[in-house]
Amino acid sequence: MTELxxxxxxxxxxxNADRLHLFYYEDHKTAPKDIPLHFAGGDCLLAVCxxxxxxxxxxxxxxxxxxxxxxxxxxxxxxxxxxxYAVKRDYMDLYHEVVREMDEMCIxxxxxxxxxxxxxxxxxx
Amino acid sequence: xxxxxxxxxxxVKKVEGRKRTLHPNICPxxxxxxxxxxxxxxxxxxxxxxxxxxQDTLKGGLYYFGDAHNQWPVVKVENKKNQSGEFYERWExxxxxxxxxxxxxxxxxxxxxxxxxxxxxQGHNPPKAVGSVGIMADRMEKVDSAFVNDIFAKIxxxxxxxxxxxxxxxxxxxxxxxxxxxxxxxxxxAHRKNYEFVSDCLIHETDRLCKDEDKGDxxxxxxxxxxxxxxxxxxxxxxxxxxxxxxxxxEKSLCYASYGRNGGDSCPLAFSSRKQVVxxxxxLGLPEHKDIYWMTHIRKVSSxxxxxxxxxxxxxxxxxxxxxxxxxxxxxxxxxxxxxxxARLAQQGHENKTKTRSVEIIxxxxxxxxxxxxxxxxxxxxxxxxxxxxxxxxxxxxxxPQFLKQVERWTHGWDNFEPAKFNGELTVKxxxxxxxxxxxxxxQLLRVINNRWSRTAGIRDEKIQSRKRIEYQFMxxxxxIRLFFGxxxxxxxxxxxxxxxxxxxxxxxxxxxxNGELYHLVGDNxxxxxxxxxxxxxxxxxxxxxxxxxxxxxxAYHFGRAMACLSRVQKAVLKRDDKKKPRRMVGTEYVHLGLxxxxxxxxxxxxxxxxxxxxxxRDRMVEHSQIGESKSYYNYWAxxxxxxxxxxxxxxxxxxxxxVIMALGYFNNR
Numbered sequence: 001m002t003e004l005x006x007x008x009x010x011x012x013x014x015x016n017a018d019r020l021h022l023f024y025y026e027d028h029k030t031a032p033k034d035i036p037l038h039f040a041g042g043d044c045l046l047a048v049c050x051x052x053x054x055x056x057x058x059x060x061x062x063x064x065x066x067x068x069x070x071x072x073x074x075x076x077x078x079x080x081x082x083x084x085y086a087v088k089r090d091y092m093d094l095y096h097e098v099v100r101e102m103d104e105m106c107i108x109x110x111x112x113x114x115x116x117x118x119x120x121x122x123x124x125x
Numbered sequence: 126x127x128x129x130x131x132x133x134x135x136x137v138k139k140v141e142g143r144k145r146t147l148h149p150n151i152c153p154x155x156x157x158x159x160x161x162x163x164x165x166x167x168x169x170x171x172x173x174x175x176x177x178x179x180q181d182t183l184k185g186g187l188y189y190f191g192d193a194h195n196q197w198p199v200v201k202v203e204n205k206k207n208q209s210g211e212f213y214e215r216w217e218x219x220x221x222x223x224x225x226x227x228x229x230x231x232x233x234x235x236x237x238x239x240x241x242x243x244x245x246x247q248g249h250n251p252p253k254a255v256g257s258v259g260i261m262a263d264r265m266e267k268v269d270s271a272f273v274n275d276i277f278a279k280i281x282x283x284x285x286x287x288x289x290x291x292x293x294x295x296x297x298x299x300x301x302x303x304x305x306x307x308x309x310x311x312x313x314x315a316h317r318k319n320y321e322f323v324s325d326c327l328i329h330e331t332d333r334l335c336k337d338e339d340k341g342d343x344x345x346x347x348x349x350x351x352x353x354x355x356x357x358x359x360x361x362x363x364x365x366x367x368x369x370x371x372x373x374x375x376e377k378s379l380c381y382a383s384y385g386r387n388g389g390d391s392c393p394l395a396f397s398s399r400k401q402v403v404x405x406x407x408x409l410g411l412p413e414h415k416d417i418y419w420m421t422h423i424r425k426v427s428s429x430x431x432x433x434x435x436x437x438x439x440x441x442x443x444x445x446x447x448x449x450x451x452x453x454x455x456x457x458x459x460x461x462x463x464x465x466x467x468a469r470l471a472q473q474g475h476e477n478k479t480k481t482r483s484v485e486i487i488x489x490x491x492x493x494x495x496x497x498x499x500x501x502x503x504x505x506x507x508x509x510x511x512x513x514x515x516x517x518x519x520x521x522x523x524x525x526p527q528f529l530k531q532v533e534r535w536t537h538g539w540d541n542f543e544p545a546k547f548n549g550e551l552t553v554k555x556x557x558x559x560x561x562x563x564x565x566x567x568x569q570l571l572r573v574i575n576n577r578w579s580r581t582a583g584i585r586d587e588k589i590q591s592r593k594r595i596e597y598q599f600m601x602x603x604x605x606i607r608l609f610f611g612x613x614x615x616x617x618x619x620x621x622x623x624x625x626x627x628x629x630x631x632x633x634x635x636x637x638x639x640n641g642e643l644y645h646l647v648g649d650n651x652x653x654x655x656x657x658x659x660x661x662x663x664x665x666x667x668x669x670x671x672x673x674x675x676x677x678x679x680x681a682y683h684f685g686r687a688m689a690c691l692s693r694v695q696k697a698v699l700k701r702d703d704k705k706k707p708r709r710m711v712g713t714e715y716v717h718l719g720l721x722x723x724x725x726x727x728x729x730x731x732x733x734x735x736x737x738x739x740x741x742x743r744d745r746m747v748e749h750s751q752i753g754e755s756k757s758y759y760n761y762w763a764x765x766x767x768x769x770x771x772x773x774x775x776x777x778x779x780x781x782x783x784x785v786i787m788a789l790g791y792f793n794n795r
Contacts, residue, residue: 045735
């Protein structure tokens with residue numbers, strides 16, 4: 001079960017990535033058609049299920065611009081900076097935790113098993 | 126079985142106003158399709174005319190004295206070939222000529238049996254009205270083969286169509302009657318009062334034999350004196366219109382360890398005991414007691430059999446140590462439900478009344494003072510097959526309060542399934558809906574379990590639209606009664622059958638509805654199975670001790686629910702994007718796999734359906750952030766709630782109970 005806990009955290013991390021993307025989208029949208037097909041977490045979901053280490057690194061690259069945007073907002077104390085702080089903190093804390101635990105458990109490459117995938121998916125949705 | 130019939134007989138004796146039964150030698154006529162004619166005989170012993178027997182006479186109960194070979198006054202004429210040749214030797218211009226040997230035999234039989242009956246009647250000071258019996262015997266003394274040919278000539282002359290002639294040639298029943306019975310001021314020969322008088326005479330003879338046996342020093346198995354068990358062969362009894370024989374075990378039949386030996390000697394019976402057993406079975410087997418005390422049941426051992434063996438099953442409740450009110454016997458019987466009034470109401474389409482009627486029966490049982498006594502009652506079920514020995518299937522002893530408790534428990538089981546608001550009715554075809562049943566009797570449950578649905582024409586085969594239904598006698602009447610009394614082993618067996626067979630139907634039905642194809646499954650005669658399956662499953666789960674509150678929180682239910690919600694989310698997303706719906710939704714595709722491999726199925730469903738789920742999640746998040754709620758994504762919320770329960774993990778395989786719960790979850794949320 002301890003092994004499965006890490007996958008539950010991965011699922012929640014993807015969910016936090018979605019929240020980060022949503023925050024960025026709301027501030028940058030000009031028309032309803034600007035909405036992306038999927039948010040960041042959804043985009044990387046399959047990749048993470050296939051290979052958690054690679055998938056997470058790809059996720060982090062994807063959300064980098066959003067993190068940067070949040071940092072800028074917090075620094076300048078712009079409108080809604082409190083929410084930016086919250087979503088960024090939620091994502092980063094969980095990300096560091098997941099990376100650390102993956103290193104400890106030596107989960108590097110390769111596809112995870114069915115049960116683990118289920119845990120990721122269920123926790124993401 | 127004889128012991129149980131004897132015990133029931135002790136109670137039947139106390140039933141007031143019970144209908145008198147006829148002596149076993151007086152039998153109702155068969156109801157098979159045949160040509161019926163009444164032959165009138167004049168004082169010279171000649172046939173003065175023939176007429177078709179009136180339907181009122183047939184329906185009123187025509188009887189004959191005797192057996193297959195000796196009958197009076199109704200004689201069977203079948204065109205059979207024997208050593209002497211065909212019955213109708215030749216035909217001359219459409220009129221048959223009866224084989225001389227056959228005609229002679231017929232005359233001898235008619236004369237002999239008429240004389241036997243007349244002698245029986247004569248010895249008991251018959252009233253004048255019954256004098257027709259003696260007069261008929263005297264007239265029959267004069268008949269000969271020319272008389273027989275005359276009868277058939279008159280009959281075939283009166284027939285006009287080929288169909289009538291064909292039927293008459295194949296099988297005919299002739300009732301002999303006096304031409305001038307009204308002038309002689311006597312009853313017609315085939316009159317009920319005549320039969321009753323003959324029956325009384327025969328019963329009087331048996332009573333005399335019973336009194337003679339009082340002097341015997343031997344005791345039978347019931348403690349009654351008897352003289353000799355040499356000729357203790359049981360006479361035949363009639364149940365409905367079918368004849369059954371009760372006979373002792375002989376050396377060729379299998380031996381019961383309890384008796385230790387074969388043969389009539391192992392079970393000596395005095396005349397009075399025999400009489401009691403036969404009268405009891407006759408009382409129970411009256412036509413008006415069909416589906417109250419007895420039912421015909423077809424036993425099929427495997428699905429390959431075209432027709433199973435037809436057997437009569439008696440289920441009787443009888444009180445011991447106190448009188449048995451007639452109403453109680455009938456009410457209890459109906460409640461145990463071997464196809465009584467409550468089931469008939471359901472079959473006639475009055476499903477709403479089934480529940481009301483059952484509640485009324487319970488109130489009636491509880492409200493009656495006598496029922497509150499702590500008297501014991503026995504429940505017997507035994508069967509009499511058409512060939513082979515009769516045997517006991519089930520006995521059960523309980524007190525009245527125990528029985529009432531079980532009755533109430535069964536009734537509570539109906540509330541164990543509550544259809545979702547939009548799933549309370551199924552759309553059979555466009556514009557036509559039919560509600561799900563809200564109650565089910567033990568007999569209906571038996572019927573549901575016994576229907577197998579083949580998996581060959583399933584949803585994967587797009588060409589074949591319907592499933593094939595096979596009737597398979599998996600559960601018998603004793604199983605039904607054990608189920609009613611909540612026997613766990615029987616409940617588990619039923620759940621096993623449901624899990625391996627009926628869940629596919631349940632899953633199929635829902636998808637057919639959504640494709641607008643339920644009509645192809647049910648056709649013009651909607652099969653009640655589909656509409657009673659959910660309540661049947663609810664009842665079985667309740668009998669197992671799993672209530673609605675428990676199963677609705679189980680992972681199996683939520684798995685089914687998740688699959689259903691997944692399909693709904695997919696449909697909503699496609700509708701939003703204005704795209705065409707595929708033939709098979711993601712949830713539908715993987716719910717069947719989920720029965721065998723739940724983890725794998727969930728993984729595949731969430732992966733393949735991910736594209737829609739991610740879209741739904743995205744839209745939900747945007748809507749929620751804009752307006753504070755996401756009304757349009759109820760299905761997504763329902764899915765998420767189910768996934769919350771599934772977070773705890775799924776087993777590698779479901780048990781039978783869980784499979785059934787899963788199907789219910791899918792059905793109720795689809």
